[in-house]
Amino acid sequence: MILKKISLVIVFMMSMLTTSAIFAQDDIGLTAKQVVEKFQSELIAVMKDGKKLGYAGRYEKLSDPISNSHDLAKIARIVVGKEWEKLSEDQQQKLTDIFIRLSISSYAHNFNDYSGESFGFDSEEETTRGGVVVHSHLVIPNDKPVKFDYMLKEKGNSWRIINIIANGVSDLALKRSEYTTILQREGFDVLMTKINEKIDSYSKL
Amino acid sequence: MPIKNTINVSSSTYISIKSPSLIFVMAVVLAGCTTTGSIEHATNKVDPYENVNRAMYVFNNKLDDYISAPVSKVYNKITPQFARTGVFNFFNNLKNINVIVNDALQAKFMQGARDSGRFLINTTIGLGGLIDVATDTGLDLNVEDFDQTLAVWGVPTGSYLVLPFIGPSTMRGIPGSAFDVAANPSSYLGMPIQLVSLLNTRATAEGALKFIDEASLDPYVFTRESFLQWRNNLATDGKSESSMDFGDDLDELNSGAKEVGAKGQSVPQDDLKAKHKLELSSPLQK
Numbered sequence: 446m447i448l449k450k451i452s453l454v455i456v457f458m459m460s461m462l463t464t465s466a467i468f469a470q471d472d473i474g475l476t477a478k479q480v481v482e483k484f485q486s487e488l489i490a491v492m493k494d495g496k497k498l499g500y501a502g503r504y505e506k507l508s509d510p511i512s513n514s515h516d517l518a519k520i521a522r523i524v525v526g527k528e529w530e531k532l533s534e535d536q537q538q539k540l541t542d543i544f545i546r547l548s549i550s551s552y553a554h555n556f557n558d559y560s561g562e563s564f565g566f567d568s569e570e571e572t573t574r575g576g577v578v579v580h581s582h583l584v585i586p587n588d589k590p591v592k593f594d595y596m597l598k599e600k601g602n603s604w605r606i607i608n609i610i611a612n613g614v615s616d617l618a619l620k621r622s623e624y625t626t627i628l629q630r631e632g633f634d635v636l637m638t639k640i641n642e643k644i645d646s647y648s649k650l
Numbered sequence: 651m652p653i654k655n656t657i658n659v660s661s662s663t664y665i666s667i668k669s670p671s672l673i674f675v676m677a678v679v680l681a682g683c684t685t686t687g688s689i690e691h692a693t694n695k696v697d698p699y700e701n702v703n704r705a706m707y708v709f710n711n712k713l714d715d716y717i718s719a720p721v722s723k724v725y726n727k728i729t730p731q732f733a734r735t736g737v738f739n740f741f742n743n744l745k746n747i748n749v750i751v752n753d754a755l756q757a758k759f760m761q762g763a764r765d766s767g768r769f770l771i772n773t774t775i776g777l778g779g780l781i782d783v784a785t786d787t788g789l790d791l792n793v794e795d796f797d798q799t800l801a802v803w804g805v806p807t808g809s810y811l812v813l814p815f816i817g818p819s820t821m822r823g824i825p826g827s828a829f830d831v832a833a834n835p836s837s838y839l840g841m842p843i844q845l846v847s848l849l850n851t852r853a854t855a856e857g858a859l860k861f862i863d864e865a866s867l868d869p870y871v872f873t874r875e876s877f878l879q880w881r882n883n884l885a886t887d888g889k890s891e892s893s894m895d896f897g898d899d900l901d902e903l904n905s906g907a908k909e910v911g912a913k914g915q916s917v918p919q920d921d922l923k924a925k926h927k928l929e930l931s932s933p934l935q936k
Contacts, residue, residue, distance in 0.1 A: 592888070613883025614876050622875045623868045639867045
């Protein structure tokens with residue numbers, strides 16, 4: 446009797462573990478290239494329904510794909526550079542939360558419509574420090590293609606995007622300069638206000 | 651009277667672009683200002699003159715708000731899109747001569763041959779450059795200039811500078827622009843045509859300027875960073891590894907920040923290449 450109970454509990458626990466693993470890490474076990482391609486196809490799908498969904502709809506639909514393919518917590522840390530150490534734990538948490546919201550809202554704002562764009566894969570390379578760069582490009586009808594290079598790092602069992610370089614301009618480097626400058630010149634509260642204003646304007650435009 | 655003022659401002663732009671000595675004088679003046687001014691916030695290796703640069707950035711923006719933007723708006727209204735494209739193509743075609751010269755200076759002979767073909771096709775079939783036929787035949791426009799040539803020759807970027815009327819540049823970019831202006835036939839076409847070129851450039855930049863406003867938290871830093879990264883990307887023909895390894899570099903910077911932060915040096919000493927790359931594309935805090 447006891448044995449049966451124990452085995453039931455184990456089975457129950459195992460099933461719980463697997464389901465939570467599926468829900469928590471959607472992109473587990475995928476290669477870096479697959480993570481990027483999955484994200485790109487999810488993005489294109491949202492663009493296609495962009496107008497119908499509206500900003501709020503796009504935000505909701507993109508939330509999981511972005512969170513599952515990017516390591517947003519790590520990016521939030523990197524963009525403030527060594528200023529991170531000077532922030533209190535509470536501030537670090539606030540920054541991470543708001544940064545995640547900003548990232549999703551900027552995608553929802555910018556990828557709002559579809560006019561025949563598509564992503565293409567070019568190549569993949571390993572970096573010296575164990576990262577992977579996926580080179581791809583966005584084809585825009587009647588316009589020059591835009592190079593998109595994704596820098597990924599392994600987090601647990603899955604690959605996560607930590608930087609996107611569009612036509613040679615690194616998003617991470619750009620943000621890092623802005624954030625550290627604002628923190629140094631104007632402080633944490635101003636940075637929060639500015640990010641909040643940005644999210645606000647993204648939701649309205 | 652306002653019209654006269656506008657012309658005065660534009661003509662001084664014209665003079666400053668055309669005359670390298672004037673630009674050098676300005677650069678010296680700029681440098682002089684900063685040594686006496688406060689350097690409280692100038693914590694940045696790439697941008698040691700940040701305070702003066704920011705002031706110049708505000709000045710250029712005001713100039714744009716009050717003069718260039720409204721004039722360009724009118725220009726946009728009174729000229730149809732195909733005319734603007736034609737004007738853009740015409741001046742772009744003239745730039746090809748400078749591109750070809752710089753192809754040669756950088757020993758890019760194959761590209762030089764393609765760019766020469768591009769210039770010939772657009773000048774003849776493309777009706778003096780008004781129609782960009784070459785792009786449709788697969789001869790894309792290459793962006794080469796003397797600043798890139800200097801980079802290929804090993805001249806370092808130098809400090810970031812915001813020049814009055816002109817905008818973002820670097821120490822290396824100043825002699826670079828002077829050479830480019832000298833090697834561009836449109837520089838010798840006289841004032842009214844120059845003005846059309848300036849107007850048209852402003853009109854086509856509308857989208858980019860709007861994007862900066864929309865995407866940036868600090869437009870000054872955003873402009874500086876994207877400008878420096880874009881120039882670096884051009885100079886290395888997109889082969890710059892800086893952008894590739896960034897995450898890793900920053901990662902290490904981050905984890906090592908505590909230990910080395912006190913010494914004011916946050917670059918792994920063993921990796922000079924990474925340091926150089928970072929200096930090129932991202933300012934390090936002292």
